[in-house]
Amino acid sequence: MGALPESFRARLQHTFEDWQRRFAHCLVEAQQAGELSNEVDAQQVAEFFWIGWEGAVLRTKLEHNSTALEVFTQFFFAGFRSK
Numbered sequence: 001m002g003a004l005p006e007s008f009r010a011r012l013q014h015t016f017e018d019w020q021r022r023f024a025h026c027l028v029e030a031q032q033a034g035e036l037s038n039e040v041d042a043q044q045v046a047e048f049f050w051i052g053w054e055g056a057v058l059r060t061k062l063e064h065n066s067t068a069l070e071v072f073t074q075f076f077f078a079g080f081r082s083k
Contacts, residue, residue: 020046
């Protein structure tokens, strides 16, 4: 990212933060509906998701296949299964 102009970096960071905020809001709504434990830290899970997702997207582009996205989503959602 060092090659990007600072103005673009700031816009990209704002976009990622907006996506994270929106996902956290969805998680809070799921908690309010009783579909997700209130013990889940919605902000932290949203941050974890976007960090992992963007890493998986980068790896997918590098390897020219969707394996990284499949592995990430499988393990991410496995963390929310009832025991």
